[in-house]
Amino acid sequence: MSAIQKKILETVPTHDYLHLLEGNTAKNVVDFLHLSRNDVSKAMGVEKNSVRYDSHMPIELKQRLYEIANICELMAGYFNGDIKKTELWFNIKNPALGGVSPRDMIRFGRYKKLEKFIQNALAGINP
Numbered sequence: 001m002s003a004i005q006k007k008i009l010e011t012v013p014t015h016d017y018l019h020l021l022e023g024n025t026a027k028n029v030v031d032f033l034h035l036s037r038n039d040v041s042k043a044m045g046v047e048k049n050s051v052r053y054d055s056h057m058p059i060e061l062k063q064r065l066y067e068i069a070n071i072c073e074l075m076a077g078y079f080n081g082d083i084k085k086t087e088l089w090f091n092i093k094n095p096a097l098g099g100v101s102p103r104d105m106i107r108f109g110r111y112k113k114l115e116k117f118i119q120n121a122l123a124g125i126n127p
Contacts, residue, residue, distance in 0.1 A: 013073035017081035020072055026065040027053040032072060033090060033103050043109045068106060071115050075102075078122060096121075 041048040079085040
């Protein structure tokens with residue numbers, strides 16, 4: 001496998017430790033991160049009355065929550081599937097993120113920056 005192929009595959013977890021991909025992924029992510037409808041609305045840039053987790057969910061909301069599920073699973077892999085450590089990591093302030101918790105990065109709509117930070121950290125690239 002080439003270095004490029006390996007790098008591409010490192011962006012997708014090889015596991016589902018948090019079980020976010022089973023059933024209703026969007027709702028599972030929101031529950032795991034303890035996000036309110038208001039949090040999701042602000043983070044994803046959608047109207048609060050559009051925040052729903054059924055077949056009528058806006059496609060862009062669903063896609064973003066899948067991306068966040070991916071972020072969560074990458075971190076769960078780093079912690080060897082330890083759900084408590086993963087949950088703790090998302091909820092405590094991180095000096096490398098400017099003293100903001102990863103959960104708050106998501107709440108503030110900065111999940112792409114968080115994703116890049118995680119991918120770099122897992123690849124051994126310092127911020």
